[in-house]
Amino acid sequence: MVGSEDADFSYVESRQPGRGRRPARAFFETSLPGIDLDGPWRFRLAGGLSDVTAGFEAEDFAEGEGADGWTDLPVPALWQLQGHGTPAYTNIVYPFPVDPPRVPDENPTGEYRRVFEVPDDFPIHRGAVLRFEGVDSCFAVWLNGILLGDGKGSRLPTEFDVSGTLRPGRNVLAVRVHQWSAGSYLEDQDMWWLSGIFRSVRIIPCGIADFFIHADFDAESGAGTLRVDVSGPATLSVPELGILDADPAGPHVCPDVEPWSDETPRLYEAELAADGERILLRIGFRSVAVDDGGRILVNGKPITFRGVNRHEWHPRTGRTLDRATMLEDVLMMKRHNINAVRASHYPPHPDFLELCDTYGLWVIDECDLETHGFELVGWRGNPSDDAAWREAYLDRAERMVERDKNHPSIVMWSLGNESGVGENLAAMAKWIRNRDGSRLIHYEGDRASCAYVDVFSEMYTGPDSVRLRGQQEEPPPEDPADDAHRRRLPFMLCEYAHAMGNGPGGLREYRDLFDEYPRLAGGFVWEWIDHGIEQTAADGTTYFAYGGDFGEEVHDGNFVADGLVFPDRTPSPGLLDYKRISEPVRVLCDADARTLTIANRHHSRDTGYLAWTWRAEDDGVLVAQGVLELSPVAPGSEATVHWPELPAAKPTGERWLTISGSLRADEAWAEAGHEVTWAQARTNEPAAASPSRPAPATPARVAADSIHLGDATFDAHSGVLRSIAGIDVDGPRLDLWRAPIDNDERSLYATPLAAAWRHAGLHRMRHKTLSVEPSESGLVVRARVAAAGVDHGMDVKYRWTTAEDGTLWLTVELDPYGQWPCTLPRRGVALTLPATLDQVEWFGEGPGEAYRDTGNDARVGRFRASVAGMQTPYVRPQENGNRRAVRWAQFTPVNGATEDAADDDAVSGLEVLAAPTTNLTARPWSTRALEAAQHRSDLRPDGRIHVHLDQDQCGIGSSSCGDPLHESEQIHPAPTTFTVGFRRIAVFVGGRG
Structure with a gap:
């Protein structure tokens, strides 16, 4: 079972893209019968070229079982995810020596x-083509023992002519796939290294070989001009446009066509016919240009990308996706106000592009090219500027363009990603322009000169620098000619707002810049989905693995989990935040004028598709609701209207008005009633803030080892609260630490915040009680909080009093001492409650988590959740679940009801009060356990509810791959006072009959 010494494996390390392949052409479905080769194949994994099976390609070769290693493997699939070998993840570093090729x-x-039958109805007389949609990374192919050729370019199709090899009846197809090849140097794309025939394989009869749809739109006249370049004689029919059995070349001028765009993805059904073959086409008319002001125009209208970068991923099948999963992605994007996708960093499955055509998403189609690992060796030997790799670069560009050229959703061709600079990239751009001048060319790596691109593109540029680019005041390149050229181009962030773990923060600031400066064409958040691999822990719970979990020699940890949706496609808080930021129609509430301004940010669609409703709530309780009849607002315009008539508000409490714009009727991507936009405003004046030290009602009483204040009991030695009305409480005590988020742990441009926090000892603070002072006015506990080995810390004074209604009030006075070397993760108090009080109702912002610079989607209301339901299951556990601006919160048992509960049929719950608001977090595990966990399966409830009440918490930012967290979003040590309250509430358990 060893390879033949005479075998030719030179193709593996050859820079050439392949041998024996047919010319690249478009992807299409034909009416001629094909042969689908997806399904079970026989498979054996060899350790290398010295271990391959001699003669395995022979027709009469018999695959052995057991020790011989042959088994069944599905195609398409990646073999590491089918139990053969192990996945490996790196972001930049090549997992092999950098010694090209x-x-x-x-x-x-x-x-x-694969043994297969050619059926009787297959038109073998026409000839046939064997097509592989995707094979990672290099492969050779035999049909009936005859070598057809070999190929590279994993995410691109490869075709072989089998006209003289295919025969009626039994046929044997053999394929040898290598994980590493010279092509691997061009495919270093921040993702799992996985291998195999991962897209479909089929045999297609020869007929119409290729076609290129040119469907231009004249924005001034509204006319479309259509021509279709076809290889060979054919006729074209577009019944809606009156084109029947016509010459495809035309040109056919069609007055008053409806153009294609993301907002109105109008497609005209058409057909090419020749020699009994029919090919269905879907034609979208549109034009793409850049005007003198540096704006990207589609159909004559300026557009702004509210985009995402999208790798192909599924937690069980990796980059092998079915159509249902692709459709789920597209629908989720549309429902979250996303209008564009950058295909990072390779052409996606053709079905995804067809779905973008259908439902309306702009696409930047990106070549299967990245050589980022060469950056780590100073770009020495980078293929981008090595003529020996020229053919491989041009081949990848050609195969992308030819496959995808007929998709109206594609508005840019991207040369690739993070591959340095060089003449090979310039040659790609030149070839693409000559082949297709109807789209823009993108490549972020050419940002210094933009010599061969149509868009000035950068990634992870901070807001201050983005503003300069919007003002055309960015630092100039060395060559004045390059400077003049670049300043005429649109500016776009091809990657920004790194969505790793808890985040990204700061989205609104970018959105406002995109709105303010016409040159800014928007951007693409990195990225769509966390690339976690589903695994099962020993106790049967599932979790998602990341880099290092498979014993990789080199890896980049959970940097692969940086998406807006979790691996199972559950939306993260970051996606909800992005939806809110990306609203195509915005509502601005003026509480003083009592007006609403409807701002339509659509480029082509008025607001008539939205139905408007309102609701008024007092302290989170609905008091009135209705419908707003608003006239449609034209695209790019605004309209101001008066608020609806509202009933009188109570003299105390908070009245909130919520305006919602939802789909009036079903759309292709969502049902009627789906909310697109919303806004809130408080309609009454805020009540005066609660006093920081409420008037005391009872004195403190000392008894043995305890102190009693109202119905609360404290430890006489430490001054720590132990119970309220029989409810077991531990705390609250000063808390300055959070389980670091990914943006705390990583930074491109500065010392990570978490490193500075740990150096200052914030993760290991100790409490020293200085005095416990009961008195007629309450209880004062003085303490000092600091870490071993440092001479800075916090002096803390806890002032406890009771009010006449029985509320126990705590005022915390903080005074930092010493020279503090860092900012703070959080500033608040922490306590624990019995695990039975695991239902939480609160009045404040919700329903999901929100931090200083996130939570744009949070609205003020009354919400309820279990403590378990308040957790956000980030792939790597970290700080999560904060609810912002909470006025009060009630902790009750399951099935608890506080309304009308009487003491004789109730158990105790606990209400937390804020003066005026607090940040609330509740967890079934401690911060220490959260920080120690590597996967969500590591977290186990510990029998207590851990409650955090924060006066403030550090922002989120995007520093794991972006600017450091802005100073305004950080917490600096300073004297601070804040107040919270506690009281027992009666809870009836079991519901009322």
Whole structure:
């Protein structure tokens, strides 16, 4: 079972893209019968070229079982996710020596065999093509023992002519796939290294070989001009436009066509016909240009990208996706106000582009190219500027453009990602322009000169620098000619707002800049989905693995989990935040004038598709609601209207008006009633803030080892609260630490915040009680909080009093001492409650988590959740679940009801009060356990509810791959006072009959 010494494996380390392949062409479905080769194949994984199976390609080769290693493997699939070998993740570093074009001897090699029948109705007389949609990373192919050729370019199609090899009846297809090849140097794309035939394989009869749809739109006249370049004689029919059995070349001028855009993805059904073959086309008329002001125009209208970067991913099948999963992605994007996708960093499955055509998403189609690992060696040997790699670069550009050229959703071709600079990239751009001048060319790596691109593109540029680019005041490149050229171009963030873990923060600031400066074409959040691999822990719970979980020699940890949706496609708080920021129609509430301004940010669509409703709530309780009849607002326009008539508000409490714009009727991407936009305003004056030290009602009483204040009991030695009305309480005590988020732990441009916090000892603070002072007015506890080995800390004074209604009030006075070397993660108090009080109702912002610079989607109201339901399951556990601006919160048992509960049929719950608001977090585990956990399966409830009441908490930011957290979002040590209250509430358990 060893390879033949005479076998030719030179193609593996050859820079050439392949041998024996047919020219690249468009992806399309034909009416001619094809042969689908997806399904179970026989498979064996060899350890390298010295371990391959001699003669496995022969027709009469018999795959052995057991020790011979042959088994069934589905195609399409990635073999590491089917139990053969292990996944590996790196962001930049190559997982092999950087010695192009050589690869290691330890080169896992998959041997595939498929026996299939050519049915009687297959038109074999026409000839046939064997098409692979995607094979990672290099492969050779035999049909009936005859070598057809080999290929590279994992995320691109490869075709072989089998006209003289295919035969009626039994046929044997053999494929040898290598994990590493020279092509791997061009595919260093911040993702799992996975291998195999991961997209479909089929045999297609020869017929119409290729076609190119040119469907231009004249914005001034509204006319469309259509021509279709076809290889060979054919006729074109577009019944809606009156084109029947016509010459495809035309040109056909069609007055008053409806153009295609993300907002109105109008497609005209058409057909090409030749020699009994029919190909269905879907034609979208549109034009793409850049005007003198540096704006991107589609159909004559300026557009702004509210985009995401999208890798293909599924937690069980990796980059092998079915159509249902792709549709789920598209629908989720549309429902969250996303209008654009950058196909990072390779052409996606053709079905995804077809779905973007159908539902309306702008697409930047990106070449299967990234050489980022060369940056770590000073770009020495980078293929981008090495003529020996020229053919491979041009081949990848050609195969992308030819496959995808007929999709109206594609408005830019991207040369690739993070591949340095060089003449090979310039050659790609030149080839693409000559082939297709109807789209813009993008490449972020050319940002210094923008010599061969149509868009000035950067990634992770901070807001201050983005503002300069909007003002065309960015620092100039060295060459004045490059400067003049670049300042004429639109500016776009191809990546920003890194959505790793809890985040991203600061989205609104970018959105406001995009609105303010016409040159700014928007941006693409990094990225769509966390690339976690689903695993099962020993106790049966599932979790998502990331880099390092499979014993990789080099890896980049959970940097692969940086998406707006979790691996199972559950929306993260970051996606909800982005939806709010990306609203195409915005509502501005003026509480003084009692008016609403409807601002339509659509480029082509008025607001008539929205139905408007309002609701008024007093302290979170609905008191009135109704419908707003608003006239449609034209695209790019605003209209101001008066508020609806509202009933009189109570003299105390908070009246909030919520305006909502939802789909009036079903759309292709969502049902009627789906909310697109909303806004809130408080309609009455805020009540005066509660006093920081409420008037005392009872004195403190000392008894043995305890102190009693009202119905509260304190430890006489430490001054710590132990119970309220029989409810077991531990705390509250000063808390300055949070389980660091990914943006705390990582920073591109500065010392990570978490490193500075740990150096200052904030994760190991100790409490020293200085005095416990009961008195007629209450209880004062003085303490000092500091860490071992440092001479800075906090002096803390806890002032406890009771009010006439029995509320126990705590005022915390903080005074930092010493020279503080850092900011604070949080500033608040922490306590624990019995695990039975695991239902929480609160009045404040919700329903989801929110921090200083996130939570744009949070609205003021009354919300209820279990403590378990308040957790956000980030792939790597970290600080999460904060509810902002909470006025009060009630902790009760399951099935608890506080309304009308009488003491004789009730148990105790606990109400937390704020003066005026607090940040609230409640967890079934401690911060220490949260910080120690590596996966969500590591977290186990510990029998207590851990409650955090924060006067403030540090912002979120995007520093794991972006600017450091802005000073305004950080907490600096300073004298501070804040107040919270506690009281027992009666809770009836079990519901009323």
